[in-house]
Amino acid sequence: MESIKVFAPATVANVACGFDIFGFAVDNPGDEIILRKKVSPGLEILKIEGDEGRLPLDPERNTACISMLAYLRHINANQGISIELKKKMPLGSGLGSSAASSVAGVxxxxxxxxxxLxxxxxLPFAMEGERFASGTAHAxxxxxxxxxxxxxxxxxxxxIDVIKIDTPAELFATIVHPQIEVNTRDARNILRKETSLKNTITQMGNVAGMVAGLMKGDYGLISRSLVDVxxxxVRAILIPGFxxxxxxxxxxxxxxxxISGAGxxxxxxxxxxxxxxxxxEAMQRAFAGVQIDSEIYVSGINQNGPVVLG
Known part of the structure; x- marks a missing residue:
């Protein structure tokens, strides 16, 4: 194989009560990457589409390449690679834009x-891209x-200890992306460093209820557990019309x-x-009520992760 094209999906992180704990993949949007072997060693980004010129072409400053470089060091390989990246989701959207690029690349x-491998x-190599993007190697x-x-x-x-949780086949996610941007570092910096025992207990109950509700297909329990106290x-103040x-x-x-991720x-x-x-449609109308345009994505829970397109 001399070349490959891969799609990696966007994600919703936190899922209300599960800050830095829960996340799920969706069918769309996502990122595409094309890799080709080249004779000379090193990574070379030929072009990036869909980023409005905002992402660096320098491999040492690009999240996808950061992950790929860590991977190559680990397997002790010096294979040269040329890269084309197609961003098919908004940057700073709270949909795991940097994560999708890192995953697609590695x-x-x-x-x-x-x-x-x-x-x-x-997973640890994809997390290195997240460390570069947001300052924390969260998963x-x-x-x-x-x-x-x-x-x-x-x-x-x-x-790292990751557990996949079964979900009902009929469960669908709606994502609405307003045409504003929230910086992940800023959204993390405004968080309080401590919380009350009362809120901690409430949040732990909702986390446990969420897991049980998903595995049992109990929509009432899922609904009661989708609460973040x-x-x-704190982060709602960053989103007009929340x-x-x-x-x-x-x-x-x-x-x-x-909120999806950091919003x-x-x-x-x-x-x-x-x-x-x-x-x-209802969420989009509500955003329009505060003069904010938005995009809608509707998806089941994507069970596949990355897909080879060619």
Whole structure:
């Protein structure tokens, strides 16, 4: 194999109560990457599309390449690679844009070199791209993008422990991306360093309820558990119209609604595709009410993760 094209999906992280713990992959949007072997060693980015010229072509400053370089060092390889990256989602959207690029790059490279590592073994290298992008090597975006499905990050120490959680086949996600941008570092910096025992207990109960609700297919339990009493109240101030948009989603039939990752995108979960579409339209109207344009994505829970396109 001399070249490969791979798609890696966007993700919703935190999923309300599960800050830095939960994440799930969606069918769209996502990123595409094309890798080609070249004779001379090193990585070379030929072009990036869909980023409005904002992403660096320097491999030492590009999240996809950061992950690929870490991977190549680990397997002690000096294979030269040329790269074309197609960003098919907004930057700074709260949909795991940097994670999708990192996952696409390291997954495609592993395939191109004959799969010397398993898919799970690629996770630490994808996390290095996240470290460069946001300052923290968190996995709640890269893990679902790489492995597919709904994942929980139990621990990072002494090694990362990722669990895939079964989800009902009829569960659909609505994502609405408003045409504003929230910087991930800023969204993390405004968070309080401590929380009350009362809120901690409430949040732990919702995390446990979410896992149980997903595995049992109990939509009522999922709905009751999609509540964030720690992170959402702080970050909501960064999203104009947040309260109105969330209320519109619930009134349209969503099980729950919250911020996707660091925002500004918001997500809702519904128990069928038709409801998910109606929820998206209602959320978009609410954003329009505060003079903000937005895009809607409706998807089941993507169980596949990256896909080889050619």
């Amino acid at each position: 997954y495609a490279l592993n395939e191109l070199l004959g799969r010397p 398993t898919q799970l073994e690629l 709640d975006n890269v893990a679902p993008s790489l492995l597919g499905g709904f994942v929980a990050i139990r621990s990072y120490d002494p090694k 720690i992170i959402e109240p 309260t109105e948009v969330k209320q519109a989603a619930i009134e349209a039939g969503a099980l729950g609604c919250s 500004p995108s918001m997500f809702a979960l519904s128990k069928d595709r038709d409801t998910a579409k109606k929820v998206g």
